[in-house]
Amino acid sequence: DGGITQSPKYLFRKEGQNVTLSCEQNLNHDAMYWYRQDPGQGLRLIYYSQIVNDFQKGDIAEGYSVSREKKESFPLTVTSAQKNPTAFYLCASSMGTGKGAKNIQYFGAGTRLSVL
Amino acid sequence: AQSVTQLDSQVPVFEEAPVELRCNYSSSVSVYLFWYVQYPNQGLQLLLKYLSGSTLVKGINGFEAEFNKSQTSFHLRKPSVHISDTAEYFCAVSDMNTGFQKLVFGTGTRLLVSP
Numbered sequence: 001d002g003g004i005t006q007s008p009k010y011l012f013r014k015e016g017q018n019v020t021l022s023c024e025q026n027l028n029h030d031a032m033y034w035y036r037q038d039p040g041q042g043l044r045l046i047y048y049s050q051i052v053n054d055f056q057k058g059d060i061a062e063g064y065s066v067s068r069e070k071k072e073s074f075p076l077t078v079t080s081a082q083k084n085p086t087a088f089y090l091c092a093s094s095m096g097t098g099k100g101a102k103n104i105q106y107f108g109a110g111t112r113l114s115v116l
Numbered sequence: 117a118q119s120v121t122q123l124d125s126q127v128p129v130f131e132e133a134p135v136e137l138r139c140n141y142s143s144s145v146s147v148y149l150f151w152y153v154q155y156p157n158q159g160l161q162l163l164l165k166y167l168s169g170s171t172l173v174k175g176i177n178g179f180e181a182e183f184n185k186s187q188t189s190f191h192l193r194k195p196s197v198h199i200s201d202t203a204e205y206f207c208a209v210s211d212m213n214t215g216f217q218k219l220v221f222g223t224g225t226r227l228l229v230s231p
Contacts, residue, residue: 004159006159040125040223040224041223042120042206042221042222042223042224043160043206043219043221044221045218045219048218058218090159090160092160103210104150104162104165105219106162107152107159107160107161108159109157109158109159110157110158110159112157
């Protein structure tokens with residue numbers, strides 16, 4: 001089955017700890033994205049990557065880091081600098097960037113991060 | 117920059133009744149428009165999209181939406197809802213002219229369908 005796999009489904013972070021959320025896609029999509037979802041606030045873009053070995057900050061990148069070493073993988077690290085990490089994190093991918101239907105974003109099932 | 121307003125945070129409705137979820141957007145440029153649905157503890161699933169052409173767009177699960185450029189609206193409708201439609205619905209827009217498709221989301225509308 002083609003799709004986007006996020007793991008783990010639930011994750012707990014201790015104070016001062018970095019944690020990494022996994023996102024893997026087998027859709028052969030060039031672009032990948034990370035969003036944070038908080039109740040009543042919709043989704044906000046953290047980072048995005050249009051191509052391997054390249055990524056850009058989104059609207060709320062502080063306290064987060066990413067890498068894009070492989071086309072199918074876009075892991076997100078929530079660092080200790082992120083003081084309010086409790087949220088639902090969603091990964092998405094699209095065929096590419098630019099105009100048109102090929103850039104529709106498809107989402108994974110999400111990872112819920114909580115602070116102990 | 118774009119913004120999206122979903123005025124109703126929650127819409128309760130009885131099964132088999134019609135429903136409309138409102139979405140208004142603000143943008144200085146032409147936009148693409150989307151509705152996504154999120155079931156509890158799951159990711160977002162694309163319901164429908166407006167890219168160009170007919171302003172009445174049909175999506176999955178019997179939903180449809182109409183793009184009204186003069187009113188900058190993209191309201192979602194279903195003539196008869198089911199219990200299984202209970203979920204959160206997000207309206208989103210992206211700038212038609214940029215090379216990167218950044219989605220701007222509304223804050224969501226929770227649809228509660230009761231028997």
